Amino acid sequence: MMRYERTDLIIGTVEEGLQALVDGRHGDPFSILGRHQYGDLTVVRVLLPGALSVEVVERDTAKVVAELDSIHSGGLFAGVTNSTAPYFLRIEWPEAIQETEDSYSFPPLLGDLDLHLIGQGTHYDLGRTLGAIPMEVDGVSGVRFAVWAPNATRLSVVGDFNAWDGRRHPMRLLPQAGVWELFVPRLTHGERYKFEILDAHGNMLAQKADPIARASEAAPSTASVIASSKPFRWTDGDWMAAQAKDRAREGAMSVYEVHLGSWVRIAEEGNRTLDWVELSQRLVPYVKKLGFTHIEMLPIMEHPFGGSWGYQPLGLFAPTGRYGTPEDFAYFIDRCHAAGIGVILDWVPAHFPTDVWGLAQFDGTALYEHADPREGFHKDWNTLIYNLGRNEVKGFLIASALEWLDHFHIDALRVDAVASMLYRDYSREQGEWIPNKYGGRENLESVEFFKHLNSIIHERCPHAFTVAEESTAWPGVTESVEHGGLGFDFKWNMGWMHDTLHYMEEDPVYRKYQHGSLTFGMVYAYSERFMLPLSHDEVVHGKGSLFGKMPGDHWQKMANLRAYYGFMWGHPGKKLMFMGGEVAQVTEWNHDASVVWDLLDSPDHAGMQRLIADLNALYSAEPALQYGDLHPEGFEWAVSDDAENSVTAMLRLSQDRQSAIVVASNMTPVPRHGYRIGVPFEGRWEVVLNTDAAIYGGTNFGQTEAWTENQSAHGKTASIALDIPPLATVYLRWRG
Missing domain, CATH: 2.60.40.10 (Immunoglobulins)
Structure with missing residues (x-):
């Protein structure tokens, strides 16, 4: 040469x-x-x-x-x-x-349309556009890397394939969108990588994980991992089609909320957690057996600190490596659907942690977050707040939501900490927040974001629904966007949860003075589409377990809790229970340990588990227990004002009024003999569930049926006389 x-x-x-x-x-x-x-x-x-x-x-x-x-x-x-x-x-x-x-x-691979949509914040398939995408270019297989970092002066991809040397693979800037791109040939999935960035002043930043990574190393390691682009072979086509037809969600919805890392741990193997395949073999049949319709998982998006339970995520496109690969995660979802169980994911667009290898100051500037801490920093959680005034950030979050719903067939997202996003002064003193352009406290950018998010989800993912954790009285959370609402399908009823738990914590002697706490929820029950949550938040940080909140000795605590569950399942609203509640766990939740399954050796704790299964079965079988969840004509108070006896009775009706159930609760340890309840239909009323039944750990007090008498009560011309057990809830079905 x-x-x-x-x-x-x-x-x-x-x-x-x-x-x-x-x-x-x-x-x-x-x-x-x-x-x-x-x-x-x-x-x-x-x-x-x-x-x-x-x-x-x-x-x-x-x-x-x-x-x-x-x-x-x-x-x-x-x-x-x-x-x-x-x-x-x-x-x-x-x-x-x-x-x-x-x-x-190789020439630039991202086209003008992709770059235009990224800049607009309307590219909703970022998981297949940015990040690390295995592909073939001109007959050569490899991986295209692309990342948004408009203020970097040099950006390289580094990994095991180049000895983590940032000189080896510097990337090309596509300035119209601020995106850097490089195709690395003969690279395949499974390789670790990060990005090495020089900021606008030429300073070397800590190597950054990929914001759009679809797989990551298991914590505490922090590298991104090239995910396979091979499509998963789904078998849930019938399930997905059925969910798309059931947009109104009128039927029974009973949700089992679970933190996967502490549902079951294998003590004999170093207290390890189950992986996705094991969860499909153990969690799915367990939830099916108990009759829950959905599993809700605390965030499984990649997160650096396990003690955050996933609520401080950094990998919004990657299922955490703690439980296996993305393919294993897809298999778990497929198995849930095969068992007829929907999957809800907790999703966190409210904030993200400050770890230097994450999104914080990604290209040396406040790229994903607000620069001003009065808008961009949560003092409560020491986390950063997304800048929803920036198109690319809104597009990033919406694309993340669609990644789970579309590519992983997730059935719903529960959006965490919505209230913290809606109010600029959330948990801030005067002078610590910036008013909106009209001088108000409402976060207009967040309002627009939620409307856009829900509109896109409902358009592109007809099988899916969204749930808001919103703890204030913000109007129209579940109203449609077309009618001025935020567009969520459901809202957690935090007020109902706080009021009723406050009531149940009272000694029964004093409950008559708090009677309104038990009934007040029906004043606003149809102002939104509500879900009644007994979530993880109520059993941590010194709050004790649900069992521990109940007054009295062990038997009374169990009876109180059974009566409360009976009241909850009879009350309008979809149901949610955190793991451990179904076995009346005595201690509060510990995310580093298992649910205390040994409790099931005790007949009363096993009875509690059976009660939950029977409540779910009754809820799913009875149209009268479903229709009033969302429609006021499906509910009446039969007894609401008997504070002196701490008795309530709810009448639940089907849409055609051919099915009716009375749910009567006695929240004192005094049995109520011959308690008269007015009913709209004459004939026989059969007791179909009694939380005081011996099979649940109770005393078996009460009757099996009641016949109407021509004696008026509570505005009705006919009534039944019912023996209501102490600290119990009884369900009676009208038999005609």
């Missing part, structure tokens, strides 16, 4: 540029690296620090068409070739020979 002078090999460059490239400071590596034509001269340059020699080889003929000379001791090689055919590089390293195509021989 002919040797050329160094001046020929560096034609079209300047020494300062070459030095910047070798030093890892050059922002436009494609201007120097790769194959370039200068008149009749074709020059190939590569930067391979540590390489001994480099040859350019025609891909089709395997002919060596150039032997590259070292033109800088920092690893810059160059040579002249007469070939313009596609080529690969044969690189001699101290201990190996590597053959690979040249990343700098």
Whole structure:
């Protein structure tokens, strides 16, 4: 091969540029690296620090068409070739020979439309556009890396494949969207990677995980992992089609909320957690047996600190590596659907942690977060707040939501901490927050975000629904966007939960003074589409367990809790229970341990579990217990004002009024003999569930049926006389 002078090999460059490239400071590596034509001269340059020699080889003929000379001791090689055919590089390293195509021989791969949509914040398939995407380009397999970092001056992808050396694979800036891109040939899924970034001042930042990574290393490691692009073979087509038809969600919905890392741990194997396959084999049949319609998982998006339970996530596109691969996660969802169980994911667009390898100051500027801490920092959680005034950030979050609903077939997202997003002064003193443009406390950007989010979800994912954890009286949370609402399908009824738990914590002697706490929820029950939550938040941080909140000795605590569950399942609203509640766990939740399953050796705790299964079965079987969840004509108070006896009775009606159930609760330890309740239908009323039944751990007090008598009560011409057990709830079905 002919040797050329160094001046020929560096034609079209300047020494300062070459030095910047070798030093890892050059922002436009494609201007120097790769194959370039200068008149009749074709020059190939590569930067391979540590390489001994480099040859350019025609891909089709395997002919060596150039032997590259070292033109800088920092690893810059160059040579002249007469070939313009596609080529690969044969690189001699101290201990190996590597053959690979040249990343700098490929053109930009992201098209103008992609870049335009990214800049607009309306590219809703970012998980298949940015990040690490295995693909084939011109017959060459590899991975396209792309990341949004408009204020970086140089950005490289680093990983095991290049010894984490940021000089090896600097990326190309596509300035119209602030996106950096590079195709790395002969790379495949499973490889670890991060991004190495120089900020606008040339300072090297901590290596950053990929914001759009679809897989990550298991914590405490922090690297992103190239995920496979091979489609998962779903078998849930019938399930998905049925959910799309059931947009109104009129039927029974009973949700089992679970923290996967502490549902079951294997003590014999170092107290390890179950993986996705094991969860599909154990959790799914358990939830099915108890009759819950949905599993709700605390956030499984990748998060650095397990003690946050997932509520401080950094990988909004990646299922955590703690339980296995993304493919294993998809398998778990498929198994849930095969068992007829929907899956709800907790999703957190409210804030993110400050870890230096995450989103914080991603390109050296406040890119994802607000720059001003009065808008961009949560003092309560020491976390950063997304800047929803920025199109790219809104697009990032909406694309994350669609990733779970579309690509992973998730049935619903429960959006965490909605109240903290709606109010600019949330948990802030005067002077610590910035009013909106009208001088108010409402966060207008968040309002617009939620409307946009829910509209897009309902349009693109007809099988899916959304749930808001919103703890204030913000109007129209579940009203449609078209009618001025935020567009959620359901809202957690935090007021009902606080009021009724406050009531149940009272000694029964004093409950008559708090009677309104038990009944007040019906004053506003149909102002939103509500879900009644007994969630993880009520059994942590010193609050004790639900069992522990109940007054009295052990038997009374169990009876109180059974009566409360009976009241809850009879009350309008969808149901949610956190794991452990179904076995009346005595201690509060510990995220580093299992649910205390040994309690099931005790008949009364096993009875509590059976009660939950029977309540779910009755709820699912009875249209009268479902219709009034969302429609006021499906509910009446039969007895609401008997504070002195601490008795309530709810009348639940089906849409056609052919089915009716009375749910009577006695919240004192005094049995009520012959308690008269007015009913709208004459005939026989059959007791179909009694929380004081012996099978649940009770005393078996009460009757099996009641017949109407022509004695008026509570505004009805007919009534029944009922023996209501102490600390119990009884369900009676009208038999005609």
